[in-house]
Amino acid sequence: MRFFTAGESHGPQLTAIIEGLPAQMELQEEMINKELKRRQGGHGRGRRMQIEKDKVVISSGVRHGKTLGSPVTLTVVNDDWKHWTGIMGIEPLPEDIDPRDIKRRITRPRPGHADLVGGMKYGHRDLRNVLERSSARETTMRVAVGAVAKQFLRELGIHTVSHVTEIGGVTTDPAAYAGLSADKLRDIVENDPVYCADPAASAKMVEAIDSIKERGDTLGGVVEVIIEGCPPGIGSYVQFDRKLDGKLAGAMMSINAFKGVEIGLGFEMAKIPGSEVHDEIAWSEEEGYYRKSNRLGGLEGGMSTGMPIVIRGVMKPIPTLYKPLESVDIETKEPFVATIERSDPCAVPAASVVAEHVIATELAKAIMEEFRSFTMEGxxxxxxxxREYVKGF
Known part of the structure; x- marks a missing residue:
C-alpha cells in the first residue's frame, strides 16, 4: 500500500490517493468522517476548527460500500477557500499586478516553522507558498488515510487507540487506566475534553491550557498509541529498513511539530538495569508464546512480539504565538515580530488522533507487505x- 496527499491549507481542497488496498474491504465515508471530527476536537483548538467542517468524499476505488482493488481517492473541501480565491488562485496574475502587492503576502518568517528554510530551498520570496503546504492542515488527509487503514486492521482483529499522557508538565497516572482494553480506553478518551484517560490529570490539563491561552503562549505534550491484536513477526531483523519499530518511529516523527518518540519504557530504560527492562517469555496451550510484561512495547528485534504495541511521541508547543517572537524580514533584513496566522494554544489532543492514524497506516502497510492478497477474504x-502457525510453533 502506498499513498500521496496534496493540497494547501487555504486552497480549494485536500486530496489523498491510496493504492494497494485489497478488494472487498468495507469502506464508507462515515467511517472516515468520524475520525476527521475527532481530529478537529479537543480542548485548546483555535478558530480554524470553527470554519472547517471536514467531510470526506470518496470519488474512486469503492463501489457499493466495498473497495474494488483500484486506487481510492479521498477529497476534503476547504470551506475557507471562498475567502482566499484571489490570494491562492491558480490562474496567472494580470500583468499590471506586482506579486509584492498580493494581500497576505508574508516576508517575515515565523520561528519554529518551515517558512525561512522552505523559502530558501524553493526560492519563494512570498513565504505563504511554504506555510500553506507545511501547515498542520495537511494532517487532515493523514487522518483520512489512517481511517481507511484502521478499517483494514479492524477487519483483521487488530485494534488501535490513542490518548494524551502529558500536557505542559501535567502527567497522567498510568494506574488510572492500567489493564483497560483498547475498546474500553477509547470509550473514556472519546468523552474527555483533552482525550485523556485519567480524569484528575485531564482537569489539570484543561486548566493549564486555559492559563497559557490567557498569556498568549502555547503548550506541548506527549501522546501514546496502543495497538492490540497484531500477530508476532510483522517486520524483520534481516535489513535495517524492514524493522517495524524503525518504520513506526519514522511515521510518528513525520507528524508536524513532533520532536521525539519512544517505544515501551522508552527513555526510562537508560535509568534502570536490564533485568527491569526485558520481558520474560512464557507459553500456554491457549495463547502460545507471550511475554510476562510489556516493557519493550510489543517490539523486539525489529518485529512485533504479539504483545500490545505501545509507542509515544512528544509534540512541541505550537510556534505560532499571539505574543510573537522576533524574526527578520527577508526583503529589508530588518528585525520584526513574526507574522501571526491562526493558532491553537494547545493541539496535543488533536495530535493524538493524528498519531493513531499515521501509526495505523504504517502498520497496515507492513501487514500488506507480509501477506500479499488481492482480496480481503484471501x-x-x-x-x-x-496465527495458527506461530501459536503452535
Whole structure:
C-alpha cells in the first residue's frame, strides 16, 4: 500500500490517493468522517476548527460500500477557500499586478516553522507558498488515510487507540487506566475534553491550557498509541529498513511539530538495569508464546512480539504565538515580530488522533507487505493460518 496527499491549507481542497488496498474491504465515508471530527476536537483548538467542517468524499476505488482493488481517492473541501480565491488562485496574475502587492503576502518568517528554510530551498520570496503546504492542515488527509487503514486492521482483529499522557508538565497516572482494553480506553478518551484517560490529570490539563491561552503562549505534550491484536513477526531483523519499530518511529516523527518518540519504557530504560527492562517469555496451550510484561512495547528485534504495541511521541508547543517572537524580514533584513496566522494554544489532543492514524497506516502497510492478497477474504485467510502457525510453533 502506498499513498500521496496534496493540497494547501487555504486552497480549494485536500486530496489523498491510496493504492494497494485489497478488494472487498468495507469502506464508507462515515467511517472516515468520524475520525476527521475527532481530529478537529479537543480542548485548546483555535478558530480554524470553527470554519472547517471536514467531510470526506470518496470519488474512486469503492463501489457499493466495498473497495474494488483500484486506487481510492479521498477529497476534503476547504470551506475557507471562498475567502482566499484571489490570494491562492491558480490562474496567472494580470500583468499590471506586482506579486509584492498580493494581500497576505508574508516576508517575515515565523520561528519554529518551515517558512525561512522552505523559502530558501524553493526560492519563494512570498513565504505563504511554504506555510500553506507545511501547515498542520495537511494532517487532515493523514487522518483520512489512517481511517481507511484502521478499517483494514479492524477487519483483521487488530485494534488501535490513542490518548494524551502529558500536557505542559501535567502527567497522567498510568494506574488510572492500567489493564483497560483498547475498546474500553477509547470509550473514556472519546468523552474527555483533552482525550485523556485519567480524569484528575485531564482537569489539570484543561486548566493549564486555559492559563497559557490567557498569556498568549502555547503548550506541548506527549501522546501514546496502543495497538492490540497484531500477530508476532510483522517486520524483520534481516535489513535495517524492514524493522517495524524503525518504520513506526519514522511515521510518528513525520507528524508536524513532533520532536521525539519512544517505544515501551522508552527513555526510562537508560535509568534502570536490564533485568527491569526485558520481558520474560512464557507459553500456554491457549495463547502460545507471550511475554510476562510489556516493557519493550510489543517490539523486539525489529518485529512485533504479539504483545500490545505501545509507542509515544512528544509534540512541541505550537510556534505560532499571539505574543510573537522576533524574526527578520527577508526583503529589508530588518528585525520584526513574526507574522501571526491562526493558532491553537494547545493541539496535543488533536495530535493524538493524528498519531493513531499515521501509526495505523504504517502498520497496515507492513501487514500488506507480509501477506500479499488481492482480496480481503484471501488476506484474512493467510493471516489466520499464520496465527495458527506461530501459536503452535
Amino acid at each position: 488476506l484474512k485467510k493467510e493471516l489466520d493460518e499464520y
